[in-house]
Amino acid sequence: MNAAKPRYQQLKDLIIGRISSGELKPSDRVPSENELVESESVSRMTANRALRELDDEGYVERVAGRGTFVSDFRSQSHLLEVHNIADEIALRGHMHSCKVIRRSLQHARGEVAKALHVAQGTDVFHLLLVHFENDVAIQLEDRHVLASFAPDCLEQDFESTTPSAYLTAIAPLQEAEQVVRASVPNAAVKKHLNIDDEASLVVIRRTWSDGRPVTFARLHHPGSRYELTGHYAPPGKARTTLAEVVQLEELRQ
Amino acid sequence: MNAAKPRYQQLKDLIIGRISSGELKPSDRVPSENELVESESVSRMTANRALRELDDEGYVERVAGRGTFVSDFRSQSHLLEVHNIADEIALRGHMHSCKVIRRSLQHARGEVAKALHVAQGTDVFHLLLVHFENDVAIQLEDRHVLASFAPDCLEQDFESTTPSAYLTAIAPLQEAEQVVRASVPNAAVKKHLNIDDEASLVVIRRTWSDGRPVTFARLHHPGSRYELTGHYAPPGKARTTLAEVVQLEELRQ
């Protein structure tokens, strides 16, 4: 299990550690390849691979001739910010509230065990909550958390701190995968979101910390009240946003 | 404009080309590093970098001691990646076809004029096409293109070249914004996608070139046959993908 990590990976971990500890802050200069050659006794190609991959992964930004600098994560995090529904709602200037439907300790089975890469029967916490934006249901959060990762999970007051805020406080969640689907909600989802004949937008997200998956969530949203947005380049200026432009009028004929 | 691509990138393009042309199909063996050293006259480290990055990007899968093989399920597209549906389908090793429902010159009005930042009445081309994956409808493309940007738009054979491939050939599309929604399809969408009681996943996308919006599209997908995926950090390899894990079982109770 404890196979020695390759040297370039150790270098990456070293830099990531300095970033997440706060020793290196956004736009700070990261040691150059040659400095790493000196201080870590590696060849320049190994230092190059470590820094290049950190660049690919968005941790740092490299400029030929100048150096390597810690990324300002904002550019990349517009979707990770969506991670915390409470912040998202606050950014819109609205009021967030939350109701816990269920919370329990379960034994992982089926897709939960697979998603979290644990054996069937492993302890996991299950949380089921509804998030409201100005008292309108906006998200049904159906989350499983590895019990060993967050032992005090059931004691948390999730009506004041969302699970994702709680989880990021425990440990940095470094990686995330998600799948976005449209589906016809079943009765339970309809009930909790208070919708009727309406599609739901489902975001299924798995988040990793320290190289292993720690939480797996299905986030159901009412199709008429929620959407995801993204851009590929800074829209920067005050242009009309696509979301503003797009009305609910649909294709005719 | 014509900066020579680095050699490792040329190798990647070569392999990707063979995959999307169908010459290499899922689970086929890709030339080994040493074979590329021979055939392409590069050093093994350069071939290694090309194949390793293709692995990181999910195009191929590498197994120490056995070889490199074309990945199988690339059945999803990246959430934040401007994609060409034909390429996406080709990468899955499937057959793409397309049927033009309508094409016409129109005068922009309402949301189209707003989205493209032009005055009401400006000339725009309207395209309505259905894309098929192995003869199953997978996307209804409802697109508006600024006529001044692509004057010969109506002469194109969109059944062999998709609009997005045609548009990127005219000029680099530098920025894109998109909104993702779940909705209940109306009659026209149902008819063209050949679905019934099913939600649809709608991607609304506006693309910019040279600082102005040039095209605006609504892409409707059947909720049961299409999903978007995203990664925020390389999940590494040899792990089960989230999309593989997530079955259609939904929240109970």
Add this chain to the structure above:
DNA sequence: CTCTCTAGGTTGTATATACAGGCTAGTACA
């Protein structure tokens, strides 16, 4: 025939070296 083991191909990593090209500070010059 069956089992074991090994040779050789494949990926994974690490190093040393080399050259090209971008960027900047500071020097030399006008």
Add this chain to the structure above:
DNA sequence: TGTACTAGCCTGTATATACAACCTAGAGAG
């Protein structure tokens, strides 16, 4: 003072080499 230029650091790429670990087909032993 101001401008041009260059030395020096930085990243980006490419190559040659080396060794380790993994996998498999096939040779050889029983």
